[in-house]
Amino acid sequence: MAEQTFVNCTGGGPIRVHVEDGKITKVRPLVFDETDAPSWTIDVDGTKYTPYRKACVAPFSLTERSRVYSDERILYPMKRVDFDPDGAPGSTGPGGRNPQNRGKSGYDRISWDEALDLVAGEMKRIRDTYGAEAIMSRASSHHNWGNLGYRSGAWARFFNLIGFTDILDNPDSWEGWHWGATHAYGFYWRLGNPEHYDMLEDALRNTELLISWSNDPDTTHGIYGGTDSAVWRLWLRDKGIKTIFLDPFHNYTAAHVGEKWIAYRPGTTSALAVAIAYVWITEGTYNKEYIARRTYGFDEFKSYVLGESDGVPKTPQWAAEICGIEARTIVALAREWASHRTSLAGGTKGGEGGACRQAYATESARHLVFLQAMQGLGLPGISIWGTANGPPYNHTLEFPGYAQGGFNLIAEKPAINPIKQRLYRLTVPDAVLDGHIEWMGEGFCGNSIEQHFTKFTYPLPGHSEVKMFYRYGGSFLSTMTDTSKWVRMYQSPKLEFVVNQDCWWCNETKFADVILPACTNLERDDISEWASSGGYSLHASGSANHRVIVYQQKCVEPVGESKADYDIFIELADRLGYKDQFTEGNTFEQWIKKMYDWSDMPKYMDYEDFKKKGYFVVPQLENYKPAYALRWFAEGRACDTPDTSNPKRGTDKADELMTDTGLIEFVSQSLMRHTPDDDERAPLPKYIPSWEGHESELFKKYPLQLISPHPRFSFHTHHDTRVPWLSEIPEHRMWINGYNYQVCRIHPEDAEARGIKHGDVVKLYNDRASVLLGAYVTERVRPGVVHSYEGASRYDPLEPGKADSPDRGGCVNLLTPGRMMSKNVPGMAPNSCLVEMCKWEG
């Protein structure tokens, strides 16, 4: 049969999929043709910058063929061998449910009808017995792509329709910015990340120096933008703009464009930041006019920095001791920063970065905002910008991001979850095991900063505890913290029934009683825009050079007996009596057409043409005029960027930030209102030694600091061992004695002190867990720090099903602390983690 090609999209960009005889043969980056809209050009003093005419997708997006046909695909529905649904909840032995064997026992293949009847039957029983709230569910991010076919589409519609205890996500990639920076400069509707409009052009025109502080956009891709922004950083480099990298790890962007690496100690960001402020204050090299005009509470900060309020001047010498770098380097950095128009990248979205996933990272994120405030945040070339978002951008074509409502945008009747009870992702196991939990603060909460202070109680009065877990896509075992508690939770009799619906065998799949195989988005249709999440990240498709709206064309039939998520949920809805409400009589294709009709696409491209071609490149606006992020604020004008999520935009307060004072607040008035006595997230942020860092008592026992950033070669758990091609990148995994170990980077001095050689199997351990890894001895980490990526797709305890067993799959989050960032901040702090390493002789 002749070769056919299809267009689809991934978490790293749009691809062209070649198919022969019903099998995918190759996956290419989508290349634009001459009928597609022209690309933008930025002209800076006669030098013209224009992107390539192709989608520079994430490297892992080119492994989709391997991932679709992975040995780890779930091929048919399955039931755990020792799970008998007729057994009483918690029953053990023959004829029992045997929850204690979750994670240990194997599975029997069953038919779809049997599986669906069983799952629907259990759902009915549990709903009838305890109420709809007794079922909890959650999807992981990014295992597929599409607005309708998976997470924010089919899954959300089904569960919101039938009612369930939703598990609230924590903003795991930018915790400190969300919980902290919002209280300095607003942007709660962006979960703490600043707007990014036209920052590329601003940098090319105006920026003289880039500070990349815990930022690795060559790895984190502005989240979904693939490698599209890599060329921007080359343009900046070749223009002579140097980048200084502050990171305990010599990261991949540093390796590409880094001019200077300042390898400071994890957990000490705040100390370094306030010492820089000290140099500026004592040398008078900050923008006093801006401070007077656009900020609030500087004098109190100044008093703290100079030591007037606490007797400790935050001198470079003071910080040097804490940060593990020389005082003279801090002075040099401060001076170079202040004497140039400097852009600060605190993470791939402006915020983000491993430094914000640590104890008290609310304080360090605020301190980074303060530093740019002292230099005039928003003035030409002076920004908080991750170098991975903000090319010239036509925002006028409305097309929904995946988190912008999904079916609710187009359904006659939106699905709204009637159940008010909530759980919190990081503490689900604690809640289930203890039967009670309370916390303050909503994670993904872009409606108001007040949501940071919402109090939650589980169980909600009058509500049942959860009895069933419907787990959908991906794994938290290697993305959340202190995760062996998930194993203990799964084996608890309190969970009467566990379902896992996924495309691949994931870390948590083998803890289910029934497994439902879903197909990937290459095996079904969908509709989406590249890199567009919508929701709390408006115009996020500006992490790519072109806006590409995709009709995701089904390329091949589902592998094995796997089914589209939407179809699985129809079957369950049918059995529960919700089918008509779920589908409203639509076929999936009709839903796609409705979303197309909802958007502005009909003005640009005929539906059939769109469906046939598979994509549309949004044209640039004629006579495009940049509206630089936060320039309006710096200049005291009304907001003129397209950030329509900004609640003050278009009002008479449009020149203000969304803080209480409308200014950048050195002393947060929102914290003053809510938690004025909180000394861990005080209205004025301070350097506080980490509760698990080099100044802790535990450091004597566990003298290595583990950092576990987002992975270079995988997207969380979603590629990794699914793709054999990743198994032989020695910077990702190593084959040692026939087993494929995730690598852990360690400095040669630390390795030698422990008798460890490159390529040894090592045990990384602390009181929480032990993980076996391959030692990668390198000068890319500073002494005292070990580095191993979060997101291992394999959990492989030496004793299956035993929570305390050493894992050799590489789930380093078994080691990370479950403790929250601070007492009123339910953010995770995986990079505040002390460990020891030894050679594994097992």
Added chain:
Amino acid sequence: MGKVFVIDLSICNGCHTCQFACKDEHCGNDWTPIAKPQPEIGQFWLKLEERVRGTVPKVKVAYRPHLCMHCDDAPCIESCPIPGALYKRDDGLVVIDPVKCTGCRNCPDACPYNVIYFNEDLNIAQKCTGCAHLIDSGWKEPRCVDACPTLCMKFMEEEEAKELIKDAEVWMPEIKDQTKPRVYYLNMPKKFIAGTLYDPAEEEVMIGATATLKSAAGGDPLTTETDSYGDFWFEDLPDGVYSLELQADGKVTTFTDLNTAEADINLGDIPLT
């Protein structure tokens, strides 16, 4: 004449896209008569190599896509006993015919670049074909080049590349006259000598100090100034023995016998007294 690969290592960001695209094209896909499937793991028809240079915090990372050099005087062709089983095409690409190959294993040993693998299951030798099957069907470039997001890899007519490759280098230059490779690298890193100068009395870095580097092999000395961090960098140094003089405010410090043959040299923080 024919095709050449030109790879600018100063642009490569080590993303491995080239390596994945190669695997995507060849693993599990049968392109006979140009190539039979590459095994899922174990072979690298294109391998992206990462090499870390220097020591904390003076670190640089060098990447290099390593692939068949498509030599004009290919030792592999010479080693092959079967007529037509290992041949050079008119476009310069060197191809192992997967049908004619008898699995004698001569060529993997003959190749000085270690780019020929042996497939035990198929009993044939395998390597990069330059995606000759695609070129023959009208593609302008192989998959690695097609996928590269920074356009650091180019696949060009030798004639067109003439200007570009006149200062280019090849891998293992010591044997280039015997093999005549067709893969050219631009901006291949050499060695560096770097350090940070500071004034111990003031506890500050020394900016604008003069650093002078002399090679034992002679030639004009290289000079540079320390930057805003007190750092000096001499990059792109050939292997050799050097002496260094650091000078500011009438004070001088010297280093001798700096040998870059083994590795890049980070002299660390140097007090100037």
